[in-house]
Amino acid sequence: MTSDMLQIISESGKALADDDTDLTEDQLVAMYEAMVRTRALDERMIKLQRQGRIGFYVPSTGEEAAQVGSGMVFESKDWLYPSYRVPGLFLMMGASLDDMVANCYGNEADLCLGRQMPVHYAFGKLNIVSISSPIGTHIIQATGTAMAMRMKQNNALTATYFGDGGTSSNDFHSGLNFAGVDKSPVLFICSNNQWAISVPIEKQTASKTIAAKAEAYGMPGVRADGNDVLAVYQVCKQAADRARAGEGPTLIELMTYRRGPHSSSDDPTRYRGNQADEWMERDPILRFRKYLERRDLWSQASEDALQQREKAAVNEAIKRIEKLPPPTLDTMFTDVYAKVPPHLRAQYEELVENEGTGHEADPDAAFPL
Amino acid sequence: MTEITMVQAVNHALRDEMRADDDVVVLGEDVGVNGGVFRCTADLHAEFGDDRVIDTPLSESGIIGAAIGMALYGLRPVPEIQFSDFIWPAFDQITSELAKMRYRSAGQFTCPMVVRTPYGGGIRGGHYHSQSPEAYFTHTPGLVVVVPSTPYDAKGLLRAAIRSEDPVIFLEPKRIYRAPKGEVPDDDYTVEIGKAAVRREGTDFTITCYGAMMPVAMEACEKAAEKGWQGEVLDLRTLLPLDEEALLASVTKTGRMVVLQEAPRFCGFGSELSAIVAEKAVDVLEAPIKRVAGFDVPFPYTLEHVYMPHADRVMHAIDEVMTY
Numbered sequence: 001m002t003s004d005m006l007q008i009i010s011e012s013g014k015a016l017a018d019d020d021t022d023l024t025e026d027q028l029v030a031m032y033e034a035m036v037r038t039r040a041l042d043e044r045m046i047k048l049q050r051q052g053r054i055g056f057y058v059p060s061t062g063e064e065a066a067q068v069g070s071g072m073v074f075e076s077k078d079w080l081y082p083s084y085r086v087p088g089l090f091l092m093m094g095a096s097l098d099d100m101v102a103n104c105y106g107n108e109a110d111l112c113l114g115r116q117m118p119v120h121y122a123f124g125k126l127n128i129v130s131i132s133s134p135i136g137t138h139i140i141q142a143t144g145t146a147m148a149m150r151m152k153q154n155n156a157l158t159a160t161y162f163g164d165g166g167t168s169s170n171d172f173h174s175g176l177n178f179a180g181v182d183k184s185p186v187l188f189i190c191s192n193n194q195w196a197i198s199v200p201i202e203k204q205t206a207s208k209t210i211a212a213k214a215e216a217y218g219m220p221g222v223r224a225d226g227n228d229v230l231a232v233y234q235v236c237k238q239a240a241d242r243a244r245a246g247e248g249p250t251l252i253e254l255m256t257y258r259r260g261p262h263s264s265s266d267d268p269t270r271y272r273g274n275q276a277d278e279w280m281e282r283d284p285i286l287r288f289r290k291y292l293e294r295r296d297l298w299s300q301a302s303e304d305a306l307q308q309r310e311k312a313a314v315n316e317a318i319k320r321i322e323k324l325p326p327p328t329l330d331t332m333f334t335d336v337y338a339k340v341p342p343h344l345r346a347q348y349e350e351l352v353e354n355e356g357t358g359h360e361a362d363p364d365a366a367f368p369l
Numbered sequence: 370m371t372e373i374t375m376v377q378a379v380n381h382a383l384r385d386e387m388r389a390d391d392d393v394v395v396l397g398e399d400v401g402v403n404g405g406v407f408r409c410t411a412d413l414h415a416e417f418g419d420d421r422v423i424d425t426p427l428s429e430s431g432i433i434g435a436a437i438g439m440a441l442y443g444l445r446p447v448p449e450i451q452f453s454d455f456i457w458p459a460f461d462q463i464t465s466e467l468a469k470m471r472y473r474s475a476g477q478f479t480c481p482m483v484v485r486t487p488y489g490g491g492i493r494g495g496h497y498h499s500q501s502p503e504a505y506f507t508h509t510p511g512l513v514v515v516v517p518s519t520p521y522d523a524k525g526l527l528r529a530a531i532r533s534e535d536p537v538i539f540l541e542p543k544r545i546y547r548a549p550k551g552e553v554p555d556d557d558y559t560v561e562i563g564k565a566a567v568r569r570e571g572t573d574f575t576i577t578c579y580g581a582m583m584p585v586a587m588e589a590c591e592k593a594a595e596k597g598w599q600g601e602v603l604d605l606r607t608l609l610p611l612d613e614e615a616l617l618a619s620v621t622k623t624g625r626m627v628v629l630q631e632a633p634r635f636c637g638f639g640s641e642l643s644a645i646v647a648e649k650a651v652d653v654l655e656a657p658i659k660r661v662a663g664f665d666v667p668f669p670y671t672l673e674h675v676y677m678p679h680a681d682r683v684m685h686a687i688d689e690v691m692t693y
Contacts, residue, residue: 079442113475124477129441132473134465140431141466144438144446151394151420151444158438170458174431181426335472336510338479338534341563341610 004211005223005255008230011282013290021230022237023072025297031072031229032292033306035064035285038088040310041097042260044318045104049264053322054104058119060085062227062259065284066191068092069232070254073240074159079127079149081142081160084119085191085258089161093126097317105321113327113335136162136169139188143175146184146249157243159187163258164204165196167213176251180217185243187236188251191226193258198271214251226254227284230291257282329357370552375545378520378553379409379485382527383447385557387417390445393531396423397432397449406451407487407546433459433484437466440480445531453488453540454497460505467536468511483530483537488516489581489631490663490677491544495670501580501632501663506538507609507641513537514608515562518583520551522606525560533562542581549584563607565615571601574625574690577616577642579605582629582678589683598691608638613645620646624655625690631678634662656693659686 010016023031042059049057060067067088074080074093082089087100099111103121106114112122112130122130129138129145142160149156166172167190179186190210194201207213214221222239224231232254239250257279261268268276292298333340333348340348373381387393395410395417401424404411414422425432429450436446450456456463463484471479490499506514513535517523523541530537568583569590578586583604590600603619605612620626626646628639643658661678669676 081438111475111477112473115475116473120473122474122477124474130470130474130478132465132469134461137434137461137466140434140462141438141441144435144440145442146438147423147435148439148442148444170430171434171462174426174428174434177426177428178431178435331475335476337513337610338471343610343613 005225006231006235007225007228008234009228009287009291011287013287013294015291021233023233027072028292029297031068032285032288032298034068034071034088034092035229035288036306037091037310037313038064038067039285040307040314041087041091041100044311044314046260046264048104048318054118056118057104057264058084058262059260060087062279062283063191063193063256064088065229065232065288066226066254066256069229070159070189070236072233073236075156077154077156079129079142079145079156079158081129081138081145081158082121082131083161083163083166083191084131085163086161087119090121090123090126090128093123093128095121095123095126095128097313098321099123101314101317101321102324105324106326107321107324108327109321109324110327113331136166136171139166139169139175140171140178142186143179143182143184146179146186147182150182150184155244157185157187157240159189161189161191163196164190164192164194164201164210165199166190167210168204176214176217176219176249179249180219183246183248185246186249187239187243188249189236190251190253191256192253193256195258195262195268195272197262197266198268200272209253211251211253217251219249219251221251221253223253223255226256227282227287229284229288256284370554372550373520373553374547374550375517375520375523375541376407376409376547378524378551379527379541380411380413381553382524382531383410383413384416386528386531387413387421392443393445393447394421394423394439395447395449396425396436398425398427398451400424400449405449407543409485409541410449429455429457429459430462433462433467436482437462437470437480440482441470441478446482447531448482448484450484450486452494452498453486453502454500456486456502463506463512463538464509468509472511479534480536481534483527483539485527485539485541487543487546488540489542489544490668490673491581493670493673496668499668499673501630503540503608504632504636504638507638511536512609513562514540515606516540516542516580516608517606518542518545518580518604520553522560522566524553525558526562526606529559529562532559537562540580544581545584560606563610563612565606565612566604567615567619568602568604569600571599571623573598573600573623574627574687575601575603575619575623576627576629576683577603577605577639578629579608582631585678585680585683586629588680589687592680592684593687598687600687616642616645617650620650621653624653626654626658627683627686627690628658628660628662629678629683630662632663633665634660635665637662656690659690661686
């Protein structure tokens with residue numbers, strides 16, 4: 001970590017620099033609650049996967065500050081192109097726990113109708129664009145949306161999230177290059193959690209920092225302690241203000257650490273031993289809690305109540321969602337095109353004729369032609 | 370009616386759609402001030418300006434990726450890939466993103482756009498300015514694949530494609546970009562996507578074709594007529610979704626089928642046509658299906674004229690199916 005990295009709260013929760021933020025006390029408390037909610041969801045979902053109740057999960061444990069600090073700067077007209085490791089961002093932007101849980105079950109309540117693996121969310125009403133698995137492809141798409149926003153001159157912005165691994169992808173390059181040339185209003189937010197599955201940052205790039213890459217694209221690159229929610233907020237707020245003022249894109253590097261596995265399919269002890277333990281004491285939630293306690297905005301009693309409330313909320317959502325049936329059979333053939341073309345209708349009919357409809361699917365149910 | 374080339378037809382379709390809809394934008398390499406290396410976007414920059422006719426950095430994946438972001442936001446982008454041989458850096462964006470966006474988000478997000486790209490041989494362009502990539506795209510659910518063969522269809526199909534809610538790969542046969550010219554109405558018309566056209570009616574055999582192979586099929590039918598065999602030329606125009614009804618109707622009528630394409634034979638689009646007829650209409654066939662295609666080699670430079678299917682080679686296949 002270098003000296004050009006913004007930090008506002010020390011690991012013991014002290015304000016290091018000027019913490020004269022524009023955030024109200026209520027907002028500060030809400031941010032803390034959002035971080036705790038994110039962890040409650042992550043911890044419960046990874047357990048569900050271990051119990052075989054959902055097929056896959058990607059935890060964001062230890063990266064809550066990066067999600068919540070950045071999530072504070074967006075307005076409803078903005079568009080987000082997320083990675084799969086930002087569940088807390090979705091909750092902040094208005095996704096319900098039911099929607100999050102349903103995505104992981106992939107059942108009829110899933111907004112994506114079970115067409116993708118868990119954690120590949122899409123929230124159309126929130127302008128949170130559908131996530132895919134290939135790394136980096138969404139970065140240039142975010143730039144495209146931002147180019148359209150610049151044309152429309154509507155003061156909206158786009159933000160895209162990716163990890164340190166994502167900065168090696170083709171479309172990191174094209175995304176930043178196009179945005180630099182176009183001066184598009186886009187925030188490129190890199191959660192540098194130092195691991196791309198098993199590959200450490202040293203093997204990902206020879207660049208001293210990710211932020212340094214911005215210079216080659218003609219845009220500012222800034223770094224913040226990604227486990228310091230106020231530092232994250234400040235760098236993102238400044239970048240958002242620049243974007244809205246027509247001053248173009250910013251590359252933001254948030255230094256953090258992937259404390260858990262890449263996904264439920266990964267065992268990090270195979271490649272990094274117990275290294276993650278060092279990062280336990282840099283926990284972003286604990287740090288912010290100490291800060292709030294120093295400012296008399298938080299207490300043990302409020303902590304106990306919050307923990308209980310958030311865990312219960314996740315469990316209640318699971319109870320509501322888990323019992324729902326899978327999507328009906330016809331949904332395998334819809335949404336490939338705007339209208340179901342004849343060859344797909346024929347394949348659906350042949351399937352039903354040969355194999356029946358299986359579960360509750362109704363062959364006579366309205367099949368959109 | 371005006372007699373124009375396919376390049377002009379494409380140009381007029383873009384111009385008219387841009388005049389009709391402010392959300393239609395063009396982007397790509399050299400499409401702006403220069404008007405495109407084939408002149409398909411000539412004069413658009415002067416009329417519509419920097420924001421709607423965008424000279425992008427040199428990155429095909431960037432062009433398609435940015436266009437996806439624009440389309441998701443509500444614009445109607447028409448990206449140009451300068452030669453279809455250069456489209457591969459964008460293959461991930463096209464197959465993993467563009468084709469799947471509607472499906473994977475259950476219709477919450479869609480990205481209607483038209484990816485225009487010149488394809489095919491016959492211009493002495495070697496490996497990288499000559500290939501026919503249609504089968505890579507017809508193998509991808511979610512894409513619409515269109516190949517015009519006349520100026521009239523190029524204009525009508527491109528306008529329909531720009532107005533479509535689905536992503537369209539629009540393959541332009543550059544060998545016939547400038548000749549022959551064709552009559553094109555000046556008024557607003559479209560050609561329906563998903564419908565084949567019978568270019569020549571016949572009773573003895575069917576040739577399926579598209580793009581630059583359509584005139585080759587026509588020429589071969591003239592030669593066949595000298596022997597007293599009347600060929601039917603079925604110009605598919607849209608490869609995906611395929612007009613299967615028209616295909617089966619024609620083969621049922623003639624009982625013989627020659628499949629013509631300039632792309633390599635193995636796993637080419639014509640193989641699918643052959644399989645459909647074999648599965649659904651084998652009882653009407655009076656001879657085995659015969660494919661005439663490019664060879665299964667990289668596209669050659671000096672021997673291009675030998676590689677490209679020509680009327681004599683098609684005539685040889687016609688002979689085989691007629692004398693079986």
